[in-house]
Amino acid sequence: MTIINDQTYIDKILKGDTNAYAFLVxxxxTMVFTLALKMVKSREEAEEISQDTFIKAYKSLSKFKGESKFSTWLYKIAYRTCLDALKKTKEQYSVDVIDEITINKIKSTESVLEGIERKERAQVINSCLLSMPEEERSILWMFYFEELSLKEIIEITDFSESNVKVKLHRARKMLLSIVEKNVEPELINHYGRK
Structure with a gap:
């Protein structure tokens, strides 16, 4: 139903009804802004990227063929716009503190962090994610926190399926290794005894 609704508005826009674009925006x-905020350091820059994304999408709307969901197509534009912004500023992006629900999605890390209070776990994971390379961090974020499918990640990143799987596997191992190095064993033992 979402695809039909989106396509209905896309058709209206392509026929000249520019006001119909407000529905898609x-x-x-929220989806576009959230991605941008995860990939760049400031709200202001995320807002700028969001605006740029919607402008680019509007200008390219005739190229949308409906082979994927509109949201995936738009997400890809947002992702590329974020990467362009990061290249220009050469700044690392920041990941907001992960809430207690989201943190449970990384099962392999969970065993290392068992017993540590939720807030401390979120801070540890956030810090560890920040120390990861950009591509691995992005793929982990999309898969676990945005809950995108492998197919959607492949479409967004233009990586092959095997490349995404390898990067996701390496990113999981890298995150686990970083967590293990950054969490003091005494802290784990202290909370483990409770």
Whole structure:
């Protein structure tokens, strides 16, 4: 139903009804802004990237063929716009503190962090994610926190399926290794005895 609704508005826009674009912006502005905020350091830059994304999408709307969901196509534009912004500023992006629900999605890390209070775990994971290379961090974020499918990640990143799987596997191992190095054994033992 979402695809039909999106396509209906896309058709209206392509026929000259520019006001119909407001529906798509309203529907997807949170998704685009959230991605941008995860990939860049400031809200202001994330807002700029969001605006750029919607402008680029509007200008390229005639190229959308409906082979994927509109949201995936838009996510890809947002992702590329974020990468372009990061290249220009050469700054590392920041990941907001992960909430207690999201942190449970990384099962291999969970065993290392068992017993540590939720807030401390979120801070540890956040810090560890920040020390990872950009591509691995992005793929982990998309797969675990945005819950995108492998197919969607492949479409967004333009990596092959095997490349995404390898990067995701390496990123999991890298995150686990970073967590193990950054969490003091005494802290794990202290909480483990409780």
């Amino acid at each position: 309203e529907k997807y502005k």
